[in-house]
Amino acid sequence: MKSTKGCSYCNHTSCVSKVPIFSSLDERDARDIAALIEHKNYKKGDILINEGDKVNSITIINTGSVKAYKYTPDGREQILYVLTEGDFFGERSLLSSENADFYIEALDDVGVCVITKERFHSLLYTHPDIAINIIDELGKRIATMENAFQSISVRNLDARIAALLLDYANRYGIMTKDGVKINLPISREGMANQLGIARETMSRKLSQLEKKGIILSENNKTLIIYNMDMLDEMAGIK
Amino acid sequence: MKSTKGCSYCNHTSCVSKVPIFSSLDERDARDIAALIEHKNYKKGDILINEGDKVNSITIINTGSVKAYKYTPDGREQILYVLTEGDFFGERSLLSSENADFYIEALDDVGVCVITKERFHSLLYTHPDIAINIIDELGKRIATMENAFQSISVRNLDARIAALLLDYANRYGIMTKDGVKINLPISREGMANQLGIARETMSRKLSQLEKKGIILSENNKTLIIYNMDMLDEMAGIK
DNA sequence: AAATGTGATCTAGATCACATTT
DNA sequence: AAATGTGATCTAGATCACATTT
Numbered sequence: 001m002k003s004t005k006g007c008s009y010c011n012h013t014s015c016v017s018k019v020p021i022f023s024s025l026d027e028r029d030a031r032d033i034a035a036l037i038e039h040k041n042y043k044k045g046d047i048l049i050n051e052g053d054k055v056n057s058i059t060i061i062n063t064g065s066v067k068a069y070k071y072t073p074d075g076r077e078q079i080l081y082v083l084t085e086g087d088f089f090g091e092r093s094l095l096s097s098e099n100a101d102f103y104i105e106a107l108d109d110v111g112v113c114v115i116t117k118e119r120f121h122s123l124l125y126t127h128p129d130i131a132i133n134i135i136d137e138l139g140k141r142i143a144t145m146e147n148a149f150q151s152i153s154v155r156n157l158d159a160r161i162a163a164l165l166l167d168y169a170n171r172y173g174i175m176t177k178d179g180v181k182i183n184l185p186i187s188r189e190g191m192a193n194q195l196g197i198a199r200e201t202m203s204r205k206l207s208q209l210e211k212k213g214i215i216l217s218e219n220n221k222t223l224i225i226y227n228m229d230m231l232d233e234m235a236g237i238k
Numbered sequence: 239m240k241s242t243k244g245c246s247y248c249n250h251t252s253c254v255s256k257v258p259i260f261s262s263l264d265e266r267d268a269r270d271i272a273a274l275i276e277h278k279n280y281k282k283g284d285i286l287i288n289e290g291d292k293v294n295s296i297t298i299i300n301t302g303s304v305k306a307y308k309y310t311p312d313g314r315e316q317i318l319y320v321l322t323e324g325d326f327f328g329e330r331s332l333l334s335s336e337n338a339d340f341y342i343e344a345l346d347d348v349g350v351c352v353i354t355k356e357r358f359h360s361l362l363y364t365h366p367d368i369a370i371n372i373i374d375e376l377g378k379r380i381a382t383m384e385n386a387f388q389s390i391s392v393r394n395l396d397a398r399i400a401a402l403l404l405d406y407a408n409r410y411g412i413m414t415k416d417g418v419k420i421n422l423p424i425s426r427e428g429m430a431n432q433l434g435i436a437r438e439t440m441s442r443k444l445s446q447l448e449k450k451g452i453i454l455s456e457n458n459k460t461l462i463i464y465n466m467d468m469l470d471e472m473a474g475i476k
Numbered sequence: 477a478a479a480t481g482t483g484a485t486c487t488a489g490a491t492c493a494c495a496t497t498t
Numbered sequence: 499a500a501a502t503g504t505g506a507t508c509t510a511g512a513t514c515a516c517a518t519t520t
Contacts, residue, residue, distance in 0.1 A: 197512085
């Protein structure tokens with residue numbers, strides 16, 4: 001992991017322009033904020049945050065993706081979020097200074113922008129817009145969780161899997177002539193961990209979907225969804 | 239349901255003083271904000287928000303409690319939150335003007351404070367503190383959901399039930415000489431709906447806990463927890 | 477070698493059908 | 499009358515034990 005600060009070759013406004021919470025800023029403000037930002041890079045598998053770490057900054061993903069996870073009491077990994085470009089974490093450090101109760105791990109090589117808690121705090125006072133954008137983002141995140149929450153308590157596993165694939169399609173999907181192509185950021189086991197089910201069950205359910213002609217799995221790294229409507233229906237979105 | 243505005247008999251600063259998001263205000267600011275607030279009362283069973291309603295205001299619970307819920311695709315009621323004194327909803331209306339995708343129903347007689355989106359919005363510009371408090375509150379709510387989320391995906395149902403009872407104890411519990419006494423805001427069926435399990439399973443699990451001497455159910459309306467430590471252990475909090 | 481798939485079992489909780497309480 | 503409890507069954511998904519792929 002290396003940290004760059006004030007380097008000439010990297011585009012310092014990149015995070016600022018990419019991140020929804022800064023969307024309302026004009027160019028001049030964007031430059032001001034860029035000056036407060038520190039860039040860091042991590043390799044796949046690096047741990048950005050360990051359980052128990054003191055979190056003193058907000059981190060925004062610039063490139064790559066990370067997973068946020070905890071362990072269940074019985075020792076299984078429970079993935080809370082997969083965060084990608086433009087997503088952020090550490091916002092809970094803004095007011096409280098509790099220690100992290102989760103892990104953040106790089107799923108690929110990752111570039112991030114970091115703003116310390118103090119700098120960010122003062123930023124909010126000078127730019128109330130940003131605070132409102134954050135409230136909005138957090139509101140969206142809550143909405144997403146509510147849906148996931150509702151879906152996870154749906155007893156019908158097929159619906160939950162359909163919802164997960166639709167979420168992936170939304171976030172990582174690329175339209176192709178065959179259908180929506182998804183470059184999976186995580187393994188089958190990771191997917192199972194997101195739903196809190198057994199790896200074997202995940203495999204079985206995906207092969208069923210493949211047999212039904214709804215999806216095509218290539219190499220376990222790529223997934224093509226032939227029939228989004230069918231997934232919508234399975235997920236209970238009518 | 240009746241709406242009071244500028245009435246002389248009710249304490250207009252009540253919401254302001256009760257609500258964590260206004261905690262950083264001095265008395266003068268509190269009075270200013272109180273002037274922006276409208277009070278409303280609802281009877282048990284009243285629907286405060288219907289799915290599809292346009293939500294144009296933030297509502298803060300002053301007295302009583304409400305449940306926020308949705309329906310699962312297979313028609314079961316899924317309770318997302320039980321909100322009580324000091325909790326708020328409608329914050330998602332701040333920026334986006336999407337329609338509600340949930341219901342809010344009064345669990346008892348309920349008094350609330352309402353601030354319109356526009357008024358609240360301008361408030362955030364004049365009092366950035368409040369925005370930061372909201373960010374903090376939303377952060378907490380996310381943390382709570384993450385825990386619930388994690389717990390719901392724990393395959394061990396006993397742990398989830400223990401966690402639910404501990405949550406109730408925290409929120410509605412009163413210390414007595416026998417143990418923590420909880421006046422349940424919802425029925426067995428409601429509790430089951432919060433965990434997404436069958437009513438029968440809830441009954442069975444609670445009788446088991448009673449047989450083990452961990453809890454005592456009185457009348458199905460009150461629950462006494464004799465042994466909090468045992469619940470902690472069951473919930474996987476060591 | 478690690479990730480994934482798959483058959484054979486096992487089991488927790490759903491469902492059904494009532495009995496019992498409030 | 500509605501909410502709750504409880505026994506008898508059923509079933510989806512976990513677990514185990516390997517085989518197969520990458």
